[in-house]
Amino acid sequence: MAIVEIDDLQKTYDGGFQALKGVSLEIGEGEILALLGPNGAGKTTLISVLCGLVSPTAGQARIGGHDSVTDYRKARRLVGLVPQEIALDPFTKVLDAVRFSRGLFGLKRDDAKIEGILKQLSLWDKRDNRTMQLSGGMKRRVLIAKALAHEPRVLFLDEPTAGVDVELRRDMWEIVAKLKADGVTIILTTHYIEEAEAIADRIGVINKGALLLVEDKTALMERMGRKELRISLRAPVTTLPDMLAGYGLVLADEGATLVYSYDTKGEATGITALLADLARAGLKLADLKTTQSSLEDIFVGLTREPPKEDAA
Amino acid sequence: MNWSAVLTIYRAEMLRFFRTFVQSFISPVISTSLYFVVFGAAIGSRIQQVEGVSYAAFIVPGLIMLSVMTQSISNASFGIYFPKFTGTIYELLSAPVNFLEIVLGYVGAAATKALFIGLVILATASFFIELQIAHPMAMLAFLLLTCLSFALFGFIIGIWAGNFEQLQLIPLLVLTPLIFLGGAFYSITMLPAVWQTVSLFNPVVYLISGFRWSFYGAADVPIGVSLLAIAGFTGACLLIIGWIFKSGYRLKP
Numbered sequence: 001m002a003i004v005e006i007d008d009l010q011k012t013y014d015g016g017f018q019a020l021k022g023v024s025l026e027i028g029e030g031e032i033l034a035l036l037g038p039n040g041a042g043k044t045t046l047i048s049v050l051c052g053l054v055s056p057t058a059g060q061a062r063i064g065g066h067d068s069v070t071d072y073r074k075a076r077r078l079v080g081l082v083p084q085e086i087a088l089d090p091f092t093k094v095l096d097a098v099r100f101s102r103g104l105f106g107l108k109r110d111d112a113k114i115e116g117i118l119k120q121l122s123l124w125d126k127r128d129n130r131t132m133q134l135s136g137g138m139k140r141r142v143l144i145a146k147a148l149a150h151e152p153r154v155l156f157l158d159e160p161t162a163g164v165d166v167e168l169r170r171d172m173w174e175i176v177a178k179l180k181a182d183g184v185t186i187i188l189t190t191h192y193i194e195e196a197e198a199i200a201d202r203i204g205v206i207n208k209g210a211l212l213l214v215e216d217k218t219a220l221m222e223r224m225g226r227k228e229l230r231i232s233l234r235a236p237v238t239t240l241p242d243m244l245a246g247y248g249l250v251l252a253d254e255g256a257t258l259v260y261s262y263d264t265k266g267e268a269t270g271i272t273a274l275l276a277d278l279a280r281a282g283l284k285l286a287d288l289k290t291t292q293s294s295l296e297d298i299f300v301g302l303t304r305e306p307p308k309e310d311a312a
Numbered sequence: 313m314n315w316s317a318v319l320t321i322y323r324a325e326m327l328r329f330f331r332t333f334v335q336s337f338i339s340p341v342i343s344t345s346l347y348f349v350v351f352g353a354a355i356g357s358r359i360q361q362v363e364g365v366s367y368a369a370f371i372v373p374g375l376i377m378l379s380v381m382t383q384s385i386s387n388a389s390f391g392i393y394f395p396k397f398t399g400t401i402y403e404l405l406s407a408p409v410n411f412l413e414i415v416l417g418y419v420g421a422a423a424t425k426a427l428f429i430g431l432v433i434l435a436t437a438s439f440f441i442e443l444q445i446a447h448p449m450a451m452l453a454f455l456l457l458t459c460l461s462f463a464l465f466g467f468i469i470g471i472w473a474g475n476f477e478q479l480q481l482i483p484l485l486v487l488t489p490l491i492f493l494g495g496a497f498y499s500i501t502m503l504p505a506v507w508q509t510v511s512l513f514n515p516v517v518y519l520i521s522g523f524r525w526s527f528y529g530a531a532d533v534p535i536g537v538s539l540l541a542i543a544g545f546t547g548a549c550l551l552i553i554g555w556i557f558k559s560g561y562r563l564k565p
Contacts (some may be wrong), residue, residue: 039424051406055564073314073408081406087399091331096324103320105408146403 002026003078003154003185004050009059011045011209019045021209022059027187029153032180033214034200035189036299042209043189044084047156051081063154077105080152084159084189086139090132094123094142097131098149103149117148120175127264137168144175155179157188161195164224173199193299207303221292227270231258234284241281247274317409322424325391329425336425337432340379344433347375348440351497362499363530369444370428372437373524374496380430380455381462381491381516385483388466390420393473396562405564409556411557419467423459430455444527457542458519464549471553471562500532515541526561 004027011020019042027033035043048054050061052072062067066075089099098114117126121141122195126134131142140160147155157176160168176186176199189195196203204214213220236255247270250259258278264268278285329336352368361444392505395401404414437443445451473479500508511517512533522538525531531538556563 036450051402053402053405055560073410076406076408079406081402082401083402085399087402089394089398089400091328092324096327100324101403103323104317104403106316106408108316189368232375 001029003029003064004187005062006046006050007062008062008072009061011042011049011054012057013050019064019209020049020056023206023209023211025204025214027154027185029179029185030183031188032176032199032201033204034196034202035187035204035206036191036193036196037189037206039208040305041303042202043206044158045209046206047158047187049083051079051156052076055141062244071178071182078153080142080147080155081161082143082147082155084162086136086143088139091130093128093130094118094134094145095127095159097142099144101146102149107150108291111153114149117145120178121145122171132150137164140164140168144172148179152184154185154187157186158190159189161190161192162262168183182250205299205302212302220298226261227264229260229274230289230291231260231278231285232256232287232289233258234286237283241283243277244274247277283284307310314409314469315414316557317407318413318416318420321404321414322421325418325421325426328391329387331419340429341436343379344375344436345440347371348392348437350428352440361529362502364527365444366441367540368409369441370499371497372434372441372443372523374434374494374520375437375526376430376455377458377520377523378496379433380426380458381487381519382483383424383429384426384459384462385466385469385487386465387425387484388419389470389473391418391422391478392467392470396470397476399423403565408533411553414557415464415467417554419460421465422466423456426459426463427456430459444531447526451523454519454523454526454538458523461542462494463547464546464553468549468552474562480551486491488513490514491520496530497521515545518542 006023006025006027008019009023010018011111012018014304021044032278034163037043045054049056050063050068052068052075056069063075064078066072066078068075092100095118096119099109102109102114115124116192118127123141123145125136126138131139134142144157144160160172164172173195176188179186188195188200200217202214203211203217203220230252232253232258236253238252238255240249240251240258247260251257252259260271260274262271348368350370356367356371361367362370389508395404434443469479470484473481494514495511495512500517500521503511518533518538518541522534522535522542523536525535555561
């Protein structure tokens, strides 16, 4: 069942900038959806409308069946938000900040629950520190703790790992996995394709206020992926024999490896012919390896501007 | 009603007050004492009785009003401006709370602080003069209403302000003159007729006059008019705040 239903959501800001041009999307309960898109694509606006930070110009959104505008209390009670920018009262202690979030959402004080969240985020030792005494990564953890403190069923993570170190990123992925196991639905925006690839179930690509596609991650990669065949040679070469010129081969590892790219959905991959030509050219192969091209390539392909035609 | 949210906001705001408790407590005590030394002892000894009481006693209600008004405004405006400044306002806007709950939390806390300071000044004054309070309940009611209405006004300023200068602008440019010209340190009956008429356009006159009535039973304007003025001011602030949250003014794009 869909826990988040977005129906033709539009947002035009006062200056006339249209940030969302009719986005429709359903997100299933317990799902992890990654929204990819360049800066200014509308990712944050979409999340902000769903959380009540920005009023939609047209369209509707429902969370757990509750309209995000007319039935905002019930809708928002289900939602946790970790914003992109670090926003904390510098003088507030970590523990107070996290308790504040829980109380604000109308939940009874629960020290054991808060302790569990702080421990999970390695913040327990810092609970009596003022937030201004924390490092950037720690501050981000506090923001996550605040969002988790009111036990959301839907968690929005707006660029959760922008500018954080590798350790925190790994921790974050672990937390996301744990939340998913508890049935929490997670919507995250990210610049890091690697992140979407690592943790998302489905991927949405958004650009210029429009959702270009939403698809199951593996299906997306299968459908659009290109593969690379890496051929290790027994003896390195400095130049390619002429008969191999048509394959678009790239020399790597100082001539010890040949890289061949092909489309898995193409009519012919060209592998058979390539291998035959390699043998004919007298090259001896040591090893073969194929790799799937990353989401990054797919993403860049989708959002790239079409080349402008010269007016002259 | 999400009372938990109201209490949470209220408690967080009061916590900020207690962090600077010594300052909050000491500064009104010192400034009140200074006013008494200057106006009460030095100048006051050369002034005849005003409206039947000594000058030192006469200025007590005005002195309390001066502090209560400025404190209500500065506490409430800072209280809601600071989350806007730090960005933590996102949490208020995405929480299951309505505008009334947010206002109750912030304005309630700001009014509490101002009330506390008003009472501290009253207590300090009692060390310098023999206080007589003709209508104690009315005095408390006036004090409370002033705290609330000016905290509401401060809340509006805090939402409107785009930077720290604007936060100070209205209290400094508008309110301080209104309070000083509102009869805090004199009875407007002491003014020439023209300026008495001009003073009647100053809303603060009604508040100070009503508050002074609760002490000494004498007022510049009828007490009923004072009550109407403060009720009208409170109502106007509430209407503006209602509109702010409905339209999302300066809060929600």
